[in-house]
Amino acid sequence: MTAFIGEFNCKLDEKGRLSIPSKLRAQFPEAVGNTLVVNRGFEKCLVLYTKEDWLDETAKLNTVDDFMSPDIRRFKRIFTNGANLVQIDGAQRILVPKKLLEYAELTAEVILVANGNKIELWDQAIYESELNVDAAEMSQLAQLFHQQRNQG
Template identity: 45%
Template structure:
């Protein structure tokens, strides 16, 4: 079983668009310095960082899809658009691609939010707005999403 990434980190980009990987996160990514990381667009206006091993699993799954179907080709094209390898420099920084920063509206302040096997990278402003929009009744959402776990389709 793979260990899941944990934490939420407030960070600032330097003038060149480099992100210092927080030490608490770096400890959870022991292979990042040798294997690198992969960043691409998230489904909302944010970026997503994967370990190289996780990215390889995702792309293997994408490669197994039927590329003769138009919607499959479109999904793969949009999902992988802008994907880039990130390499940690000697100071533990990664240079985030300018095109991806522009896509996500990221300028200086960012939030790194660990989500199991990936790290979401948000502009601080967008992340705060997302979290301020918490459902009125989070318990109802939890029941809707997680309530039927472990039950079969026929209710048993």
């Protein structure tokens, strides 16, 4: 599994192209080639995976048979909906599908945030408000994380 590190400011041009900062590009394993997968995130953001990591994610889903139940089918759909292949062009850019741009309300200023094997894409303004927590709230969140972690 890939583990990306870093946070980057990027610009989206009028054609919906987003250039991948070279610092990030350099972290891609060579095998990635030029193909990535973008999908909707749970929050108002998009998520970028290498194709391999995406297939790993979905392979998990496919261990459960569709005949099982409507809820299983629904869960799989919700999880995978929106996924799209994108190609990196000669100038290290990807063309983000319009639908997804709208979903995440991406305009000109985009923030890329590495997060494990995922890279999140946020509209700058939305990202800032997402990060806007005070110390008390942060410590509460940490507590919650700790609890859930021990529950499994």
